[in-house]
Amino acid sequence: MARQRQADDFLPLTAVVFEILLALASGERHGYAIMQEVERRTEGRLSLHPGTLYRAISRMVKTGLIEELDERPDETDRRRRYYRISQLGRGVARAEGWRLASQVRAAQAKSLLPETA
Amino acid sequence: MRARTEPSTVAFSCYRFLLLAYPRGFRRKYGDEMASLFQDRYERGERSMVLTAGLWISTLADVGRNALFERFVSVGELRPRELAGAGSGAGASSLAGVAAYACICCVAPAAVALMGSTALFAGHDLLALRPQLLSASFVLVAASLWMAYSGPSAAYSGPRAAAEPGCQGGSCTLVRVSAWTASLMWLVGVLAPWWTELLHRHAHLL
Numbered sequence: 122m123a124r125q126r127q128a129d130d131f132l133p134l135t136a137v138v139f140e141i142l143l144a145l146a147s148g149e150r151h152g153y154a155i156m157q158e159v160e161r162r163t164e165g166r167l168s169l170h171p172g173t174l175y176r177a178i179s180r181m182v183k184t185g186l187i188e189e190l191d192e193r194p195d196e197t198d199r200r201r202r203y204y205r206i207s208q209l210g211r212g213v214a215r216a217e218g219w220r221l222a223s224q225v226r227a228a229q230a231k232s233l234l235p236e237t238a
Numbered sequence: 239m240r241a242r243t244e245p246s247t248v249a250f251s252c253y254r255f256l257l258l259a260y261p262r263g264f265r266r267k268y269g270d271e272m273a274s275l276f277q278d279r280y281e282r283g284e285r286s287m288v289l290t291a292g293l294w295i296s297t298l299a300d301v302g303r304n305a306l307f308e309r310f311v312s313v314g315e316l317r318p319r320e321l322a323g324a325g326s327g328a329g330a331s332s333l334a335g336v337a338a339y340a341c342i343c344c345v346a347p348a349a350v351a352l353m354g355s356t357a358l359f360a361g362h363d364l365l366a367l368r369p370q371l372l373s374a375s376f377v378l379v380a381a382s383l384w385m386a387y388s389g390p391s392a393a394y395s396g397p398r399a400a401a402e403p404g405c406q407g408g409s410c411t412l413v414r415v416s417a418w419t420a421s422l423m424w425l426v427g428v429l430a431p432w433w434t435e436l437l438h439r440h441a442h443l444l
Contacts, residue, residue: 153275170296171272171279172260172304179264179308200270 128212131186132220137177138186140167142206142214145187151201152178178204186210249280253297259305 134142144150144158155178156169181187187210190203206214228234253276257269279293 152271153278156275170300171275172300174275175264175268175272176304176308179268200274202271 128209128216131184131213132216134213134217135177136167137169137173138181139214139217140169141174141177141181142186142210142217145204145206146211146214149190149203149205151203153201155204181210186213247277247280250277253277253280256297256301259301260308264308 140159140163141155143162144155150158152171152174156174159167159169178187182189182204185207187204188207190205193201193203225234229236250273254269254273257265257272260269276297280290282289
């Protein structure tokens with residue numbers, strides 16, 4: 122029987138995968154909305170092109186981090202596929218968040234970052 | 239919200255043409271959305287020539303990089319029997335696609351680079367053509383194809399493997415071509431003028 126993949130198996134995440142998980146953590150979105158949310162959150166520092174975005178989405182659907190919705194909530198454009206974060210994806214995003222937080226604490230301990238960052 | 243209609247701009251058509259670089263399965267599933275997303279980005283930047291030029295440059299890089307990796311991933315995920323040619327048309331079709339794409343991405347730049355260096359040496363030494371360079375190009379082509387089709391094997395397990403007929407214990411061994419191998423193919427082709435010149439000048443092999 123194949124071993125169930127644990128959240129830690131996916132770490133560390135790439136910036137693109139983590140940003141997609143963050144974008145989907147607040148609700149289901151289609152590709153363009155994910156791209157807009159990532160650009161908004163990163164203030165334009167990370168801009169996802171179609172190839173990068175959909176290749177990442179394809180991998181994430183296959184590994185079970187996100188799920189594709191069967192229905193199309195937007196009736197005006199039925200071509201758009203919607204995605205939502207899975208339970209596994211939420212656990213992976215949480216684990217990555219803790220990992221990054223630990224690194225921030227380490228940087229603060231080395232006086233590379235202020236304590237309030 | 240207005241209903242989206244199929245855009246018919248030249249830019250949109252060009253992008254749809256670029257999408258042919260992706261494997262057919264990936265293109266069928268995500269092609270429409272990718273084109274739609276490109277169109278949205280294009281409309282945001284089309285008022286500025288600089289933004290439009292930047293978008294096209296980054297789009298070409300995006301398609302080149304991701305289509306290349308997706309091509310190799312699609313080969314990596316073929317089952318061994320498909321790779322052996324005993325499978326259905328899907329495997330053969332995918333392999334043919336990869337062969338064509340390998341020609342475009344690796345063999346063609348390598349051939350152009352070798353032709354360029356041949357012309358350089360011909361001008362320098364007043365020789366019409368160096369047969370050794372042609373031999374080297376054959377070696378390069380053979381090495382590229384070998385790397386494209388073989389590469390290290392890796393154990394694959396998970397829900398997909400569990401669903402595969404003939405895979406023991408939910409685990410299959412698949413032939414994969416890693417990102418490193420793909421990058422190496424590019425590097426060998428791109429650096430061909432440099433290494434041929436190096437061999438020519440210092441080792442007198444060419």
